[in-house]
Amino acid sequence: MTSKASSPGKVILFGEHFVVYGIRAILCAIDKRIFVEAEKTNDSSIKIKSEIGEISIDVNDEKLIESPLKPLHYLATKMIQEYDYDGGIKISVKSDIPIGVGLGSSSACCVAGAAAIANLFGKKSRDDILRLAIDAEKTIFQNTSGADCTVCTFGGLMQYDRRGGFSKINSSPNFHLVVANSKISHSTDIIVSNVKKFKENNENEFLELCKKESSLIDKVLGSLNKNNLPELGKYMLENQKYLEQIGVSNQKLQDMIDISKKESFGGKITGAGGGGCIISLTDDTNVSKTMNAFQKNGYECFSVKIDFVGLDNF
Numbered sequence: 011m012t013s014k015a016s017s018p019g020k021v022i023l024f025g026e027h028f029v030v031y032g033i034r035a036i037l038c039a040i041d042k043r044i045f046v047e048a049e050k051t052n053d054s055s056i057k058i059k060s061e062i063g064e065i066s067i068d069v070n071d072e073k074l075i076e077s078p079l080k081p082l083h084y085l086a087t088k089m090i091q092e093y094d095y096d097g098g099i100k101i102s103v104k105s106d107i108p109i110g111v112g113l114g115s116s117s118a119c120c121v122a123g124a125a126a127i128a129n130l131f132g133k134k135s136r137d138d139i140l141r142l143a144i145d146a147e148k149t150i151f152q153n154t155s156g157a158d159c160t161v162c163t164f165g166g167l168m169q170y171d172r173r174g175g176f177s178k179i180n181s182s183p184n185f186h187l188v189v190a191n192s193k194i195s196h197s198t199d200i201i202v203s204n205v206k207k208f209k210e211n212n213e214n215e216f217l218e219l220c221k222k223e224s225s226l227i228d229k230v231l232g233s234l235n236k237n238n239l240p241e242l243g244k245y246m247l248e249n250q251k252y253l254e255q256i257g258v259s260n261q262k263l264q265d266m267i268d269i270s271k272k273e274s275f276g277g278k279i280t281g282a283g284g285g286g287c288i289i290s291l292t293d294d295t296n297v298s299k300t301m302n303a304f305q306k307n308g309y310e311c312f313s314v315k316i317d318f319v320g321l322d323n324f
């Protein structure tokens with residue numbers, strides 16, 4: 011029996027990093043997906059194959075694995091133990107989400123992986139899948155806010171905070187996001203730890219920034235309601251300043267923001283920063299111009315729209 015699931019990637023529109031400390035973030039799923047297929051086997055191994063590598067581990071091997079595929083190994087082991095299954099599991103992953111650049115490839119893999127693997131043993135709800143996915147993500151990123159897995163599971167545009175969970179934002183803004191890749195890879199875990207150090211060394215400044223981010227989010231919700239893209243673009247640039255202040259930007263990312271400002275409504279880092287991608291807010295009038303501006307300067311870019319499906323095929 012084979013079980014298949016797919017999950018979209020995501021962008022954080024506002025509030026990354028601050029969301030780890032309880033501030034609301036606004037994020038959306040994007041129309042690029044990861045696909046996971048899982049199959050029960052008769053041998054006693056967990057086999058995982060993806061673009062980033064391949065592993066085969068005996069189900070009885072208790073040694074902790076050090077691999078980016080660890081969340082999938084965790085999920086397979088958990089299900090085998092929970093259901094007292096005496097065979098193995100074979101998992102394969104295909105993705106059209108660029109890896110390690112802040113677009114949620116890892117969270118989407120946890121969500122699609124949790125659904126494909128768990129459904130080999132019995133039907134689960136989206137909430138169950140989300141819980142499994144967050145536990146799996148914690149094997150490589152202990153301090154996750156849970157925001158990324160949540161939007162990958164439910165899709166659409168949402169506000170999220172650590173305590174209250176998510177609520178969907180029921181406007182359908184007509185924007186395209188131009189995603190430009192700095193080609194600097196980053197580790198979310200390390201950058202989140204660096205922000206923690208910044209917070210510990212600059213308690214008052216960080217508190218002040220949390221307040222500013224929180225009131226910015228209130229204004230953003232108003233602009234989303236009115237579908238006011240020029241206003242939202244201005245708020246993105248404001249959010250970018252806060253991210254610069256906590257040290258997750260760098261010269262290359264700033265140069266990219268300067269390119270973004272020329273044609274789009276505004277832009278910012280999305281996700282952990284330190285590298286990864288810049289998003290620029292556009293509509294039909296300036297999406298091509300913004301893409302051209304990045305390409306002329308040698309940056310790889312593409313445009314995305316909101317995915318309203320979330321976890322699929324399970």
Ligand code: MEV
Pocket residue numbers: 022025026027028029030112153154155156157158198202280281282
């Ligand atoms: C990473 O995509 C977003 C961060 O806010 C971390 C998190 O929310 O878990 C940097």
